[in-house]
Amino acid sequence: MRIDRLTSWLLFAALFLAGLGFPAVATAADDHALIVKGEYLAQAGDCIACHTNPGGKLFAGGRAMATPFGNIYSSNITPDPATGIGKWSVDDFYKTMHEGRFPDGGLIYPVMPYASYTKVTRADSDAIFAYLRSVPAVNQPDKPTDLQFPYDNRQLILGWRTLYFNEGEYQPDAAKSAEWNRGAYLVGGLGHCAMCHSPINSLGGTPESKAFQGGLIPMQNWYAPSLTSNKEAGLGEWSIDEIVGLLRNGVSHRGAVYGPMAEVTFNSLQYLSDADVRAMALYLKSLAEGSPPGPESSGVTTSESSLLMTLGQTVYQARCASCHGSDGRGMPPDYPPLAGNPSIQMESAVNPIRMVLNGGLPPGTAGNPEPYGMPPFAQTLSDDEIAAVVTYIRAAWGNRGAAVSAGQANELRKVPLD
Amino acid sequence: MKAITGKIARPSVGRAVLRVLAVVALPTIGSAAFAQAPQTPTAPDTIEARVRACAPCHGEQGQGTDNDYFPRLAGKPAGYLKNQLVAFRDGRRRYAPMNYLLEYQNEAYLQKIAEYFSALRPPPTPPAVTDVSAAVLDRGKTLVIDGDQAHSVPACAGCHGPKLTGMVPGIPGLVGLRASYVSAQLGAFRYGTRTAAAPDCMQLVAASLTESDVTAVAAYLASQPMPTDPSPVPQGTLAMPFACGSEPH
Numbered sequence: 001m002r003i004d005r006l007t008s009w010l011l012f013a014a015l016f017l018a019g020l021g022f023p024a025v026a027t028a029a030d031d032h033a034l035i036v037k038g039e040y041l042a043q044a045g046d047c048i049a050c051h052t053n054p055g056g057k058l059f060a061g062g063r064a065m066a067t068p069f070g071n072i073y074s075s076n077i078t079p080d081p082a083t084g085i086g087k088w089s090v091d092d093f094y095k096t097m098h099e100g101r102f103p104d105g106g107l108i109y110p111v112m113p114y115a116s117y118t119k120v121t122r123a124d125s126d127a128i129f130a131y132l133r134s135v136p137a138v139n140q141p142d143k144p145t146d147l148q149f150p151y152d153n154r155q156l157i158l159g160w161r162t163l164y165f166n167e168g169e170y171q172p173d174a175a176k177s178a179e180w181n182r183g184a185y186l187v188g189g190l191g192h193c194a195m196c197h198s199p200i201n202s203l204g205g206t207p208e209s210k211a212f213q214g215g216l217i218p219m220q221n222w223y224a225p226s227l228t229s230n231k232e233a234g235l236g237e238w239s240i241d242e243i244v245g246l247l248r249n250g251v252s253h254r255g256a257v258y259g260p261m262a263e264v265t266f267n268s269l270q271y272l273s274d275a276d277v278r279a280m281a282l283y284l285k286s287l288a289e290g291s292p293p294g295p296e297s298s299g300v301t302t303s304e305s306s307l308l309m310t311l312g313q314t315v316y317q318a319r320c321a322s323c324h325g326s327d328g329r330g331m332p333p334d335y336p337p338l339a340g341n342p343s344i345q346m347e348s349a350v351n352p353i354r355m356v357l358n359g360g361l362p363p364g365t366a367g368n369p370e371p372y373g374m375p376p377f378a379q380t381l382s383d384d385e386i387a388a389v390v391t392y393i394r395a396a397w398g399n400r401g402a403a404v405s406a407g408q409a410n411e412l413r414k415v416p417l418d
Numbered sequence: 419m420k421a422i423t424g425k426i427a428r429p430s431v432g433r434a435v436l437r438v439l440a441v442v443a444l445p446t447i448g449s450a451a452f453a454q455a456p457q458t459p460t461a462p463d464t465i466e467a468r469v470r471a472c473a474p475c476h477g478e479q480g481q482g483t484d485n486d487y488f489p490r491l492a493g494k495p496a497g498y499l500k501n502q503l504v505a506f507r508d509g510r511r512r513y514a515p516m517n518y519l520l521e522y523q524n525e526a527y528l529q530k531i532a533e534y535f536s537a538l539r540p541p542p543t544p545p546a547v548t549d550v551s552a553a554v555l556d557r558g559k560t561l562v563i564d565g566d567q568a569h570s571v572p573a574c575a576g577c578h579g580p581k582l583t584g585m586v587p588g589i590p591g592l593v594g595l596r597a598s599y600v601s602a603q604l605g606a607f608r609y610g611t612r613t614a615a616a617p618d619c620m621q622l623v624a625a626s627l628t629e630s631d632v633t634a635v636a637a638y639l640a641s642q643p644m645p646t647d648p649s650p651v652p653q654g655t656l657a658m659p660f661a662c663g664s665e666p667h
Contacts, residue, residue, distance in 0.1 A: 055508045266522040323470065325459070334461035358515065359471060363522035370527045372461055373471030376515050379485065380474055417514040 031130065038131025041124050044276070045117070045190035046268035050074045060084075060138040065111045066219040069204070070147035072111050080137035093129040094122060099167060107157040109145070110165070110204065116192035119170040119185065164205035183283025186276060191268075196224035196260060197233075212287060216350065221415045222259040223348040227287050232346050234288025235281070243281035248272065249367030251333040255341050256362045256371075258355060266363035308403055312392025315385050319377065320393075328397040334372040339397035349404045352390050353412050356381070383409040465534045471519070472535075479540035486598035492538035493594075493648040497587025499532035500525075501614065501664055512611040542644035543594035550637040554630075558638025561631060562592075570626050572659045574635070577619075582639070584650035588664035593644045600636035615663030622660075 042048070051074045053063045061076040078084040085093065092103035100114035101107060108114060120128075150156065170189055172181040187193050198206040199215030214226030214233070225233035235243050238254055245252035250265045257265045269277065317326065320338075324330045328339030338344055344352045359376035362368065377386065383406040390409070394401025461467050472491075477483050480492035491499060505511035507520040507528065520528070548555065560566070562582070565573035575582060577589055584591035592600070606612035607624035614620060627635070658665065 055510070262522050319474075323461075329458050331459050331461040334467075337458075358518055361471065361519055361523060364524040364527050369524060370465075370468055370530065371523075372468050373519065375471040375474040376519070377474070378515070417518040418509075 034127050034130040035134045036131075038127035038129065038134075040271070040273075041128050041190060042131055043268055043271040044186060045120075045128070045192070046264060047077070047128075049263055049267050050112075051077050057136075057138045057140070059132065059135055060140045062140060062143055067111060067147075067204070068218050069151035070145065072109050072145045072147065073143035075142050076138060076140050077132055078135055078138045078140075079133045080139050083139050083141045084137060085132065086137060088129075090126050090129050093132075094125045097125045097128075098122075098169070100161070100165065107154050107161070109154075109157060110160055113192035113195045115165055115206075116189055116194055118165075118167050119189035121169055124190070160203065160205055163203065164207070166208065177282075179279045180283055180286065182276065183279035183281070186272075186280050187283055191280065193227070197227050216348065217260060220260060221350060221412065222354065223346065223350040224260070225343065225346055225351075227284060228291060230288050230291045230342070232342055234291050234342070235285045236288035236291055238285065240278060240281045240285065243284060244274070244277050245333065245367070247280065248274075248277045248365065249333075250362040250365050250371065251336075251368050253332040253337075255336045255343050256333070258360045258362065259351065262360070262363045265365060270363070270365040270367070308388045308391040309395065311385065312388035312390075313396070315381065315389040316392050316396075319381070320389065323372075323374075328393065328399075333368075338393050339399065341399075344393055345399050345401035347402070349390060349394065349401065349408060350412065352393065352401075353386065353404060353409055354415070356386050356390055357409070357413060358417060378413055383407075383413070465530060469531055469534060472531075476535075477540070480535040480538045481540035482543060482594065482596075486596040487602060489599050490543055490594040491535040492540050493583070493650075494536060494590045495584050495586045495588060495650045496529075496532045496536035498584065498590045498664070499535055500529050501588060503528040503532060505612075505614065510613045512606075539648070542646075542648070545643045546596060546640040548597070548637045548641045550633065554634045555638050555641060557631070558634035558636075561627075561635050562638055566631075571631070572623060574639075577656060577658050577662070577665075579651045579656060581645045582642070583645060583648050585656055585665065586650050586653045587666070588662070589650070591648060591650060592639050593642065593648055595639060597633075597636040597640040600639055601632050604632045604636070617661050617663050619660055619662040619664075 047059070050063055050065060051059045051061050053060070056062065057078075059077045061074040063074045065072045065074060076084040079086045081087050088103055095101055095103065096108065096112075097114060097117045097120055100110065100112065100118070145152065170181075170185045173184070176184075194206065194211055196217050197212050197214055199210050199213055200206055200218060212227040214224055214229070216223050227233055227235070230236045238246075238252075242252045242254050246255065246257060247265065247269045249270070250257045250262065272280075323335040324338050325335075328337065330337035355374065357376060357378040359374045361373040362371040364371060381389070386409040387404045387406040390404045391401075393399065394404065472480070475483060475485065475488040476491050480490065482488060482490035502511060503520060503523075504525060506513065506516040507523060509517055561571060562574040565571045565576065574592060578584055578592050579589075582592045603612060604624045604627060607618075607620045608627075610621070612620075624632075654667075661667075
């Protein structure tokens with residue numbers, strides 16, 4: 001009897017623990033793992049860049065996204081029930097990521113990169129949602145959009161979607177390795193690299209055929225180089241280690257990240273695992289492999305060389321050579337090489353002009369916490385001097401870029417930096 | 419047998435010697451070949467090399483340049499310089515070129531940059547030749563040394579020190595600066611493009627100054643020779659007339 005009672009008590013206790021205690025603990029651990037996974041994926045997606053105002057509360061939104069059609073403000077994606085996504089279900093969130101629609105079916109402006117996020121798997125979307133549910137709720141109402149007529153009519157998004165939106169999760173290419181597919185998934189999905197590195201036409205769209213072919217980023221006036229052409233940022237000739245260094249640390253022996261790409265490394269890529277950045281590097285390298293090299297010689301004519309090149313060389317020796325070297329080889333990775341650097345020779349001279357005008361520091365990352373900087377020269381060099389020195393670095397040492405005019409330098413001087 | 423063994427042994431010793439020689443020689447040959455090909459230099463692993471970007475505007479030694487609006491950094495308290503770097507990074511102090519440069523830098527690095535410039539002691543900036551009248555300079559001197567009680571203007575010297583070299587950790591020296599820079603900063607405090615930790619005491623001070631007060635203070639400060647030792651006074655030396663968010667008690 002006593003044994004029976006004890007046995008039944010133990011059985012009861014065991015059943016009780018099994019029924020309530022242990023699974024509860026296991027669920028908490030699972031939740032935690034899911035949140036950690038979601039945080040990592042949210043970093044891969046660089047959600048913070050748009051959904052957090054500089055100096056503002058995490059994911060409370062309100063950041064102005066300047067578009068040629070007017071301003072759109074990012075949404076509050078904290079778990080606040082009134083102003084955030086506190087009332088959303090996991091299905092609602094997936095619908096946003098995958099279909100570009102609000103829970104009520106409303107159309108989302110494609111400034112939210114759902115054209116890329118649609119490739120994200122259901123499991124990854126669910127993990128990001130679990131993470132977003134775990135951050136502090138912030139009560140901050142979304143700002144209405146500030147778009148000009150007729151772009152304030154959301155029905156126009158339907159037209160954009162018909163032309164440029166291909167809904168669907170990433171489909172692995174069976175002919176490629178698992179690593180390549182992982183890279184393609186991250187670059188094309190969460191990384192949403194195509195948002196900048198593809199040309200955007202006057203309708204604000206990118207035809208599928210032009211994916212990753214580079215383009216001027218509207219409003220920001222930085223040129224996002226082509227990822228498919230070795231004449232630009234095509235990484236076909238780079239080693240995997242060089243690509244990984246550039247993406248993750250912000251510097252490499254070939255060049256450094258700058259402009260909007262510095263933000264991507266700072267907020268997103270530096271947090272990704274070595275395996276994931278390598279996978280992205282492998283995929284990016286494959287995009288440009290086999291693309292033809294640039295033209296044989298510089299587009300700078302003899303008459304231009306006598307004027308621009310002489311002045312340019314003088315400015316270069318006085319202002320640039322102590323770091324980048326008289327031979328343009330720099331002191332990589334800290335002072336990037338200019339000789340043979342495709343970023344300087346691209347058809348669009350916007351980036352080298354802006355680097356000279358605005359200077360820059362690569363982002364401070366775990367792999368490069370104390371970056372070496374380049375001073376801005378907008379305050380000390382005239383338009384003529386800037387045109388001359390940029391022309392010089394685009395054509396010296398076997399570089400093949402075309403000449404730059406003082407007018408171009410002057411135009412970019414006026415671009416706001418924020 | 420012995421002879422044979424010896425004959426066998428000798429070449430093997432020779433081979434071993436050759437092998438050792440090869441091991442020693444190969445890296446030598448390797449590095450010699452490397453030295454002959456133009457070797458890419460590396461940047462010095464120093465804070466000086468890292469902050470060379472600051473030099474064209476702030477001077478090689480942080481002494482400032484002939485541009486009136488770019489301040490001398492050398493010798494200012496590290497806490498003050500760090501607060502400014504963070505404020506530029508976070509947009510609390512607005513100046514687009516600085517905001518842009520510092521946007522993606524970590525606080526630990528900004529601290530290091532601040533300490534570097536704080537420790538520098540370049541030659542003093544010569545006092546500026548001023549074109550304001552003696553009466554204006556006099557008004558400036560009064561405001562700097564004594565303040566203007568009637569208009570609730572505290573004396574600059576009350577917080578920035580009797581020699582105006584600032585106080586550790588957060589109060590900057592006002593010596594070696596140009597009039598244009600000082601008046602631009604007083605204007606920035608007033609219009610909220612330069613803000614500091616609450617309570618933002620300089621915002622209150624700047625709000626109580628008239629336009630002509632600003633001109634007078636800026637002209638007087640710029641006309642003063644720098645003291646031989648521009649170091650800030652230690653923390654807590656001065657009993658400040660009011661609380662200041664940048665200067666912990």
